[in-house]
Amino acid sequence: MATRSALVTGATGFIGGRLVSSLGNQGFSVRACGRRPRPHDLPQDVEYEAVDLAGGDDLAPLYDGVTHVFHLAGASSSNADEAEMERANVQATRNLVRAAPPGQVERFVHMSSTSIYGEEEQLPLPVREDVGPHPSRTYGKAKWRTEQVVQEATRAGLPTVVLRPVSVYGPGNVKLLASAILDVAIEAFAKLRTVPVPAKPIEQRLVHIDDLLAVTLHVAEADEAVGKAFNVVDGLYPSSHDIARILAGHFDLEVELADDPEAGPSHEERQRWHGEMVEQGMKQDIFLTKERFRFMRKTNRNNRVSIDALLATGFHFEHTDLEASIGSTITWYRDHRWIL
Numbered sequence: 085m086a087t088r089s090a091l092v093t094g095a096t097g098f099i100g101g102r103l104v105s106s107l108g109n110q111g112f113s114v115r116a117c118g119r120r121p122r123p124h125d126l127p128q129d130v131e132y133e134a135v136d137l138a139g140g141d142d143l144a145p146l147y148d149g150v151t152h153v154f155h156l157a158g159a160s161s162s163n164a165d166e167a168e169m170e171r172a173n174v175q176a177t178r179n180l181v182r183a184a185p186p187g188q189v190e191r192f193v194h195m196s197s198t199s200i201y202g203e204e205e206q207l208p209l210p211v212r213e214d215v216g217p218h219p220s221r222t223y224g225k226a227k228w229r230t231e232q233v234v235q236e237a238t239r240a241g242l243p244t245v246v247l248r249p250v251s252v253y254g255p256g257n258v259k260l261l262a263s264a265i266l267d268v269a270i271e272a273f274a275k276l277r278t279v280p281v282p283a284k285p286i287e288q289r290l291v292h293i294d295d296l297l298a299v300t301l302h303v304a305e306a307d308e309a310v311g312k313a314f315n316v317v318d319g320l321y322p323s324s325h326d327i328a329r330i331l332a333g334h335f336d337l338e339v340e341l342a343d344d345p346e347a348g349p350s351h352e353e354r355q356r357w358h359g360e361m362v363e364q365g366m367k368q369d370i371f372l373t374k375e376r377f378r379f380m381r382k383t384n385r386n387n388r389v390s391i392d393a394l395l396a397t398g399f400h401f402e403h404t405d406l407e408a409s410i411g412s413t414i415t416w417y418r419d420h421r422w423i424l
């Protein structure tokens with residue numbers, strides 16, 4: 085087989101960093117880029133370039149010898165304001181696709197998001213990839229405009245595939261479900277007896293990082309994927325209560341359903357206990373959110389998305405036992421002292 089050479093953008097991030105290792109295991113030579121200096125844990129044989137894709141730098145050298153592009157660079161509302169989301173998603177992608185040498189790249193995989201569908205306008209359920217999106221939040225709007233940049237490049241001949249994952253969890257994740265795990269870890273540290281959660285259940289949707297990486301490698305090979313977009317969700321749709329019970333169970337706590345949606349310790353108390361945990365050796369990688377269980381609070385009328393298109397390409401999800409997959413994620417956090 086001819087040497088396959090990958091360019092991974094966003095390689096200093098959660099998903100990109102994991103993808104770099106997976107590609108190495110699949111025999112790709114890898115050039116990685118992020119804005120930060122080279123991460124210390126990047127494998128030695130991975131080339132690294134620190135570059136702002138939205139700046140004015142010539143990006144053509146990034147493509148030297150590259151057959152497959154995995155474009156994961158981007159910014160979300162947890163780490164960027166509106167202007168930065170536009171810059172890091174839309175402008176960065178425009179610059180990157182414009183620099184692609186005609187006819188050289190065999191596959192350009194773009195990491196978008198199901199946030200493009202929006203939460204306000206009711207779409208036909210489960211939401212299929214060919215529906216007209218109505219993004220309602222700043223992040224979803226930026227990701228949708230980014231997809232349009234990619235679509236334009238597809239029409240100009242770039243063999244693209246767009247992936248639209250839901251919330252990604254697993255080892256290395258620092259936000260969303262990770263923050264909820266930290267919330268419960270803090271309450272266990274504080275020796276609280278119960279974990280109060282709002283009595284009204286809210287349906288969730290998740291995908292494990294290893295399944296997302298497997299999808300990413302799969303669409304890089306599957307010819308029928310070219311020119312298409314795929315939703316990526318494990319299809320389990322647990323409620324906020326299901327997740328809270330799994331998390332609480334791993335810390336020997338009981339869930340208490342509370343009528344007051346703000347029940348539970350205050351932000352100030354949680355910050356104080358968090359500080360004490362850091363003093364006892366906990367690393368501060370996971371985001372401590374102001375609201376407890378922030379990730380589980382949002383209702384979304386378009387929560388259920390179709391994965392028929394992805395399954396039709398022969399893909400199978402492995403992480404369909406949520407209890408086990410969340411359990412091994414918690415073990416990983418404990419082993420790495422991201423929680424105590």
Ligand SMILES: NC(=O)c1ccc[n+]([C@@H]2O[C@H](COP(=O)([O-])OP(=O)(O)OC[C@H]3O[C@@H](n4cnc5c(N)ncnc54)[C@H](OP(=O)(O)O)[C@@H]3O)[C@@H](O)[C@H]2O)c1
Binds near residue numbers: 094095100138158159
């Ligand atoms: N995590 C999820 O649950 C999730 C769900 C759906 C979709 N996605 C999408 O998946 C992609 C990766 O997500 P993630 O969670 O891994 O994100 P992340 O951890 O926040 O990492 C973002 C990456 O993008 C890079 N970046 C941002 N702006 C850049 C710029 N102007 N030029 C070059 N690089 C830039 C960052 O580089 P530096 O850190 O070096 O600045 C970092 O490597 C994103 O596009 C995101 O929208 C994520």
